[in-house]
Amino acid sequence: MLLVALAVSLAHAEPTPTEAWLHLEIGEEGPFRGRVRYAVALDETTTELHVDASPRVRVGRASLAREAGGGTALAVSTVGDVVTLRPPGPILPGTVLLTLDFTTRGSTEDQTGFFAVQGKNGPFYYSYFEPNHAREAFPCFDAPRFKPRWTVEVVAPSRFTVATNAPLVAVVSLARANRWEFAKSPPMPSYLVAVAAGAFHVSTVRGVGRGDLNVRVLAPSENAGIAVSRQVRGAVERVEAWMDAPLPWPKLDVVVSEAETWFGAMEHPGLILARRNDDADVAGAILVHELLHFWFGDVVTPRTWADVWLSEGPAYWATGPIPGSDTAAWFWDGGLQWGTPGAVRPAAVGGRELELTHRQQWGAAALLELLDTWRSLQPSDAPSLRAVLLDYVALRLDGHSDTGTFVAALAAAWPDLPVEPVLLGLLDEPGTPTVALSWACDSPSATDAPSATVYLTQTRGPGRSGLPPLPVFIRAEGGPSFAVLVEDSLTLHLGTCPAWLVGNATGAGFYRVDYDAPARAALDTYAAGDALTDRERFAVDAKP
Ligand SMILES: [Zn+2]
Structure with a gap:
């Protein structure tokens, strides 16, 4: 008990951003410049703070304050992607406001950070930050364990429409530009922050889903947005039914890119980015996947990138x-x-x-x-x-x-x-397990009917033993599917002698089956036609 209390008192949380204010200015041709301010919670005295910024981002003036306005200038030094910020004296515990001016180059080549796509109506600006590209756009605490609330405003040419994750609050007219002011977002990691700006064609699909959302589709042209506009209502209804809950975000825009994107689509909460796909069914399935991420990834975020399978796995699994x-x-x-x-x-x-x-x-x-x-x-x-x-x-x-x-x-x-x-x-398996399968029938006596003995041996790379248990799904002619757990090996006795036996019944096993020649010949000879489902057949044909 004492040891536990001692351990707790010694454990300090790292500096943690709780709120972020991002001001961006976008010209017709870039580059971007802006200012980002973080409220950072500190629970111990420190001498310096660190943020992530790639060489594409240049950090200018940096200051630290206890409240908005004023503040102490910080010395800025950069090694690789890590920017170190040092005030003249120690930083005491509490909440500090860290303000950083920056410029950043957009990209037309690699579609990470802020990137531009040229269209008929001039440049269209998008952002893509997963997993660690937000640092190419602005200085940030670029890890999914940090989830500040974001308040974003964007100054852009008057002819542009601008969207971010959160609902629009106001558009303020400036000389030849507008300032787009957005509401404070729910907690969100840097990789999910999104900005889209350009002379988009905007259409609205009204009364969507349980939240009665008015979904906007922002596309480089009217045609580019048609498939998404037709599919978004059905996609929202489908994921809300699967999740048995309304979409967990206050608004939804879908932004379409005319360019091929290497990443396909991206699930920024409130602002899905999708490349143009005129096959309506495919466009709909992609929306379903990204909308499932609103729960798996966005509102519930993987703590580290090693946990991202808990975002992608459910989103792919539920999409089908x-x-x-x-x-x-x-x-x-x-x-x-x-x-x-x-x-x-x-x-x-x-x-x-x-x-x-x-x-x-x-x-x-x-x-x-x-x-x-x-x-x-x-x-x-x-x-x-x-x-x-x-x-x-x-x-x-x-x-x-x-x-x-x-x-x-x-x-x-x-x-x-x-x-x-x-x-x-x-x-943690670095490959796909293989199960070697053989079986044979014999009769214990002249009067007994023959019955089968099945031999299963798991391999996960040469020479390994003490393997973790693997669920293996078996089905024999005329019988139901059943599961057994195979560690290094397992011998099974069936009460019958079937004509064939399949070692990945349902086709859902996460392993390949290495049938010996008689077992494969039995499948080839006797399990023709509808004996196996399509997925079972595919699994049989997938060679180890
Ligand atoms: Zn995904």
Whole structure:
């Protein structure tokens, strides 16, 4: 007890931004300049503060104050992306206001930070900050564990329309420019801050979803926004039904880019950025995915980038296959093959090169599909994974998700299943497990009917043993699907002698099956036609 109290008294929180005010000025041709002010909570005396800013951002005047106005000038020094700010004396505990003037170059090449796309009506400015590109736009505390509330204002040429995450409060006319003032946002990490500016065509879809939202679609041309305008109502209704809740944000704009974007689309709360896609079904599915992120990622934010599978996994899993893609192949292609051999939860995440992998996205969805299938094949009435996810999110609104608390929540909801070793074993697996499968029938005596013995051996890389348990889904001719847990190996006895046996029943297993020649020949010979589902067939055909 004493030790615990001592540990608590010694543990200091790092300097934490609680509020942010961002003032941006955008010219016809850039560059951007602006001022950002953070209220930073300090619980111990310090001599310096640090913010992130890439070489694209130049920090000018910096000052520190206890209240708005005045303040002490700070010495600014930069090493790499880290800007160190030093006042002449120590900074005492409490809340300080840190104000930084800056300029930043927009980009036309790499679509990170602020970037410009040239269109018929002049430049259109967008932002893309995930995972660590906000520092290319303005000085910031560029990590998802920081979630200040943001108040943004943007000065832009009079012919521009400007949108950010939060509702518009006022447009103030200046000489040849307007100042767009936006409401204070809910808590939000830097990677989700969004700004769009340009001579957009704006259309409004009225009375959308449970919040009766008026959704604006901002597109470079009328045609570029048509597919999104047609799909957004259905997409909002679909995610609100899945989440059984209204969209957890006070407004919604969808901003369309005419240019191909390497990142596809981005789930900034209140301002989805999507590239033009004239296939309405695909445009709708992309909106569904990004809207699911409003809960998984936006309002409940991964604490670190190693936890981002808790954003992408549920968003992909709940979206399901994108129209036009091969339904059976979807989890397999995305989850098990692309991005291999990265882990769903990478061991080391950080640095300038950090990018999200397919493994953390479709791979995480495939892992969730495995978990829920495993649960569904048990005799118990444990709640569905969807129900667990909804409860998990509801308890953490405006906060964070992380692997430890999610594993604990799932283990508590499914007490009869060894959730922790299974889930952690798969999250950290640098590749896809393989299960070697063989089986044979024999008769214990001349009078008994023959029955099958099934041999399952798990491999996760050469020479490894003591493997974490893996749920394996089996189905034999004429029987139901069932789940077994395989550690290094397992021998099963069936009461019958089937003509064929499939080692990834339902096709939802997060592993590949290496059938021996007789087992594969039995499938090829006897499991033709409708004996297997499309997904089971795809899993059989996916070679280890
Ligand atoms: Zn996503």
